[in-house]
Amino acid sequence: MPIVAALFVPLFYKRMKHIHTGWFVLAVPATLAIIYATYIAQVAKGEVFTAELPWIPSLDISVISYLDGLSLLFSLLITGIGSLVVLYSIFYLDKHKEKLHNFYVYLLLFMSAMLGVVQSDHLITLYFFWELTSISSFLLIGYWYTRDASRLGALKSMLITVGGGLMMLGGFVLLYLMGGTFSIRELITMAPNLAEHPLFTWSLLLLLLGAFTKSAQFPFYIWLPDAMEAPTPVSAYLHSATMVKAGIYLVARFTPIFAASELWVWLVTGVGILTLFWGSFFAVKQTDLKGILAFSTVSQLGLIMSLLGASAVAFHSNDSIDTIKYAAFAAIFHLINHATFKGSLFMIAGIVDHETGTRDIRKLGGLMSIMPISFTVAAIGSLSMAGLPPFNGFLSKEMFLTAMLALQNFEFFGFDTWGALFPIIAWIASIFTFIYSFYFVARTFMGNYKPEQLPHQPHEAPIGMLISPILLATCVIVIFFVPNFIGDTFVKPAVQAIQPFLYTTPQDVDIYVSAWHGHITPELLMTVGIIIVGVLLFVTLPKWQGLYRRFPQAFTLNNAYNKIMQGLDVGLNRLSQRFMTESMRHYLLYMFSGITIIVIGSLFLKDAFRIAWQETSPIRPYELILAVVLVIGTAIVILAKSRLTAIIGLGAVGYTVALFFVIFNAPDLALTQLVIETISVALFLMAFYHLPKLGKREERMKFQLNRAIISIAVGIMVTLVALSAHSQKLIPSISKYYEETVYSLAGGGNIVNVILVDYRGFDTLFEITVLGIAGMGILAMIKLRMNRKEKIHENK
Amino acid sequence: MEIIMAFVIGFLFMAAVYLMLSKSLLRIIIGTGLLSHGAHLLILTMGGLGGEAPPVLSEGAKTFADPLPQALILTAIVISFGVTAFFLVLAYRSYQELKTDDISLMRGSDEDE
Numbered sequence A: 001m002p003i004v005a006a007l008f009v010p011l012f013y014k015r016m017k018h019i020h021t022g023w024f025v026l027a028v029p030a031t032l033a034i035i036y037a038t039y040i041a042q043v044a045k046g047e048v049f050t051a052e053l054p055w056i057p058s059l060d061i062s063v064i065s066y067l068d069g070l071s072l073l074f075s076l077l078i079t080g081i082g083s084l085v086v087l088y089s090i091f092y093l094d095k096h097k098e099k100l101h102n103f104y105v106y107l108l109l110f111m112s113a114m115l116g117v118v119q120s121d122h123l124i125t126l127y128f129f130w131e132l133t134s135i136s137s138f139l140l141i142g143y144w145y146t147r148d149a150s151r152l153g154a155l156k157s158m159l160i161t162v163g164g165g166l167m168m169l170g171g172f173v174l175l176y177l178m179g180g181t182f183s184i185r186e187l188i189t190m191a192p193n194l195a196e197h198p199l200f201t202w203s204l205l206l207l208l209l210g211a212f213t214k215s216a217q218f219p220f221y222i223w224l225p226d227a228m229e230a231p232t233p234v235s236a237y238l239h240s241a242t243m244v245k246a247g248i249y250l251v252a253r254f255t256p257i258f259a260a261s262e263l264w265v266w267l268v269t270g271v272g273i274l275t276l277f278w279g280s281f282f283a284v285k286q287t288d289l290k291g292i293l294a295f296s297t298v299s300q301l302g303l304i305m306s307l308l309g310a311s312a313v314a315f316h317s318n319d320s321i322d323t324i325k326y327a328a329f330a331a332i333f334h335l336i337n338h339a340t341f342k343g344s345l346f347m348i349a350g351i352v353d354h355e356t357g358t359r360d361i362r363k364l365g366g367l368m369s370i371m372p373i374s375f376t377v378a379a380i381g382s383l384s385m386a387g388l389p390p391f392n393g394f395l396s397k398e399m400f401l402t403a404m405l406a407l408q409n410f411e412f413f414g415f416d417t418w419g420a421l422f423p424i425i426a427w428i429a430s431i432f433t434f435i436y437s438f439y440f441v442a443r444t445f446m447g448n449y450k451p452e453q454l455p456h457q458p459h460e461a462p463i464g465m466l467i468s469p470i471l472l473a474t475c476v477i478v479i480f481f482v483p484n485f486i487g488d489t490f491v492k493p494a495v496q497a498i499q500p501f502l503y504t505t506p507q508d509v510d511i512y513v514s515a516w517h518g519h520i521t522p523e524l525l526m527t528v529g530i531i532i533v534g535v536l537l538f539v540t541l542p543k544w545q546g547l548y549r550r551f552p553q554a555f556t557l558n559n560a561y562n563k564i565m566q567g568l569d570v571g572l573n574r575l576s577q578r579f580m581t582e583s584m585r586h587y588l589l590y591m592f593s594g595i596t597i598i599v600i601g602s603l604f605l606k607d608a609f610r611i612a613w614q615e616t617s618p619i620r621p622y623e624l625i626l627a628v629v630l631v632i633g634t635a636i637v638i639l640a641k642s643r644l645t646a647i648i649g650l651g652a653v654g655y656t657v658a659l660f661f662v663i664f665n666a667p668d669l670a671l672t673q674l675v676i677e678t679i680s681v682a683l684f685l686m687a688f689y690h691l692p693k694l695g696k697r698e699e700r701m702k703f704q705l706n707r708a709i710i711s712i713a714v715g716i717m718v719t720l721v722a723l724s725a726h727s728q729k730l731i732p733s734i735s736k737y738y739e740e741t742v743y744s745l746a747g748g749g750n751i752v753n754v755i756l757v758d759y760r761g762f763d764t765l766f767e768i769t770v771l772g773i774a775g776m777g778i779l780a781m782i783k784l785r786m787n788r789k790e791k792i793h794e795n796k
Numbered sequence B: 001m002e003i004i005m006a007f008v009i010g011f012l013f014m015a016a017v018y019l020m021l022s023k024s025l026l027r028i029i030i031g032t033g034l035l036s037h038g039a040h041l042l043i044l045t046m047g048g049l050g051g052e053a054p055p056v057l058s059e060g061a062k063t064f065a066d067p068l069p070q071a072l073i074l075t076a077i078v079i080s081f082g083v084t085a086f087f088l089v090l091a092y093r094s095y096q097e098l099k100t101d102d103i104s105l106m107r108g109s110d111e112d113e
Helices: A002-015 A022-037 A040-044 A069-092 A100-119 A123-141 A148-179 A184-189 A200-214 A220-229 A232-241 A244-258 A262-283 A289-313 A326-356 A372-386 A392-407 A421-445 A463-481 A483-498 A522-539 A557-579 A584-605 A621-639 A643-663 A667-689 A705-727 A735-741 A751-759 A761-783 A788-795 B002-020 B025-046 B067-098
Strands: A049-056 A061-067
Touching: A022 A069, A022 A100, A040 A069, A040 A483, A061 A069, A061 A100, A061 A123, A069 A100, A069 A232, A069 A244, A069 A326, A069 A463, A069 A483, A100 A123, A100 A232, A100 A244, A123 A148, A123 A200, A123 A220, A123 A232, A148 A184, A148 A200, A148 A220, A184 A244, A200 A244, A200 A262, A220 A232, A220 A262, A220 A289, A220 A557, A232 A244, A232 A289, A232 A326, A244 A289, A244 A326, A244 A483, A262 A289, A262 A421, A289 A326, A289 A392, A289 A421, A326 A372, A326 A392, A326 A463, A326 A483, A372 A392, A372 A421, A372 A463, A392 A421, A392 A463, A392 A522, A421 A522, A463 A483, A584 A705, A621 A643, A621 B002, A621 B025, A643 A667, A643 B025, A667 A751, A667 B025, A667 B067, A705 B002, A705 B025, A735 A751, A735 B067, A751 A761, A751 B067, A761 B067, B002 B025, B025 B067
Parallel strands: none
Antiparallel strands: A049 A061
16 A cells, blocks of 8 residues: 555655655555554454455465454554654655655655565565565665765665575475465464474574574674664664564564474574674664664564564473463563664654764763753663663563573473573673663763764754654553553454464463562562662773773674675685686687586486497498598698698598598588588688788697597597497487388489478578578678778767 | 497597687687588488498489488588688688787787777
8 A cells, every 4th residue: 555655755746845745655654553453453352354366376376465463563563653753754854955755655665565574474475575675675774875884784784684585485485385385374274284394494494594684683683783874764663663573573473383393492582582682782882872772673673582482482381381471472562662662762863863963972962951852752762671660661571581581491492401591691681781771861861061072053853853752752651551451452462373372362361461560579689680780880881891892803793794795706706707717718628528527427327328239330441441541630630730731631531521421322412521621621721821921830739638638538428429329229210201202202312302402491491591691791701891990980 | 330430420529629629710610620520420320321322212222321311411511611611701801800810819808999
């Protein structure tokens, strides 16, 4: 639907210059959000909606839209946050300076692609929309295409996400091969059978590669910080709330299929937790507001991913299900929370950038009294991100810690030994999350006001720009106070979609969220620990921040990416320069050696070589003599010192061949061969005679070993093939027919001539054409002379 | 006889390839000439060298040499002649224009602006 709207955007942009195009665009996601909202009640009861549109029926490809709890939640996020982002962008982008029509066309394209991803039930259409999100994201990151950094960031994200998308396509194709259907729902129903299939692990790995690249998991997260060159509404929308969650969606959607695998559980959980730690650790190092938020997004996505991995554990265990059932719920719950607070934080970062002219945290400070509303929103978002009450981040962090603590209770997959690591890493990562959340607010809004370092005179943002972040911040608080309303309406249907093997309807998900459990839980103690250690570390931050500079630049993943790219560039260049020598002899060498290796290799691999001594014609003395003469003539051609000798040797070979034709009962051939050889030798002599004096060097050909080896190999190959082909006559010749009917049907006695002009007259026609073309070509080459100088003259 | 011919043809091919890998344009064309001779003989040999008489009915013989390969070779001879003639004139013209016979010196874009 938004695709159709996207077509009209330029029209509005051109016709109505005085009204900001964004107002027209705003109607699209807002309407969609309302339409999706009408489904909430029914989906919460466990109903699903499907619609099908055949696309390529002969290939079993159709656009199947499928709306269950998970898709509906994502659709609402996409359209809801989409509306807020469009509203924000109306005030963020200047209607005179910016190319608004491009922006909104890309944005609507992205929105439709994203909706397509989350609602597709068909693997191929899912892939189609998946790549469409990559492309539209590429366009949006490179929106200010005159800047180098934008183009580099766009290229990087394109390469990584499209590369991962292709891997995912491979995984999809393997799934189709295993299950025989493209429909995700049908694949889920046959999930137990798939697990034993030999391709199962491969499709799992490929699919995860796609999800990890899109969702910026370790080590593929590197494109996300560079994608911050996009306009801020884009960063807020794509790179915090929607596109980076496509990978999360993919993992959640395919959990019922792959949860049976130990590899899946470990990969998703392990990579998620590693990303969580890595992202939070490096977020503290950033000096750019959006850089902090980018690493924070990476880290939070890791958190959600690890929860999804842990939710797959429930597939294996029935007895201790109570402890791990929080994982899927927490993942979805945090997904919503993250979309709210990260969206608002990005918008605040954009406002700060817009009003002060810089995003560099070292230049900012003391904006609290100048921009009080922005400060409030930023504080709410940051505290929620840090996981403090009374904000929604607290609830999801508690459930996250619960799930991580529960992991060590399982006695399979090595969780009883390694499982203890998860809560520890999660706890350390949460401390870093706490630090960077405070760092973000404190460095921007508190401390000393430094007006001399700011490009603009800062002041509070216009109210229109503030509406969206304020709405999102309100959500952050509201969700904390009514978590169970959100849980019942949105989260439980989604959880049921992720874990259909546990729950048959959303009502079966028996989870009740509360901020205070009535007694002291271990998670609560951990949160207290996070706050204490976090505050301590934050206060002493200037003392140990220097540690980051110790971390060697050479080991960063960006450096590895650059090295790989440069290496590929240089290496391939070198490779092609090595092979593409512009020398015809080298190419001929490659070709001949290639042909020889393939032919001789296949001859022996297929055991096709044999010699049959019978069925050969008798050896007669003159044939033997002629063969010797032919060999000698050929040797003369090779060894000839002067070219004249070589030409005469070639002539001798030609006449010997003619004599062979005589002996082997081919009078017509002998005649033609004699005549043509004569003409050819004359032509050769002419070419020889016209050699310019300048470069004439009469010398014997220099002996070269590689040439000799190749030519001998080709000779042996031809001999072997000739022998084998001769020795295995599979079907008799059809020549008997010609012999029997040449007179009765064609009325001639000379069978060769009748074949040429009667049975196979078409060959002759085109052979005449060849001669004609050759003649005309020769004439043209000699007559039509236009040397370079004349040509240049004419061109002028 | 076919087996001896197979070795002779192999030798012809070897010589042809050896010449085609040389530097002189004329030698390359001589190599193609040898190559086509080898190919023609190969077709003839593969058709079988038996048969008492040439494939002309009036001879009244009982077995004929296979006429089909001969027809094919005749076509091939004419075509390879046309191509060889064309190449030779091409070589002749390139002597005139480029003043060299050495293909290792013939590199594109040297004189192009």
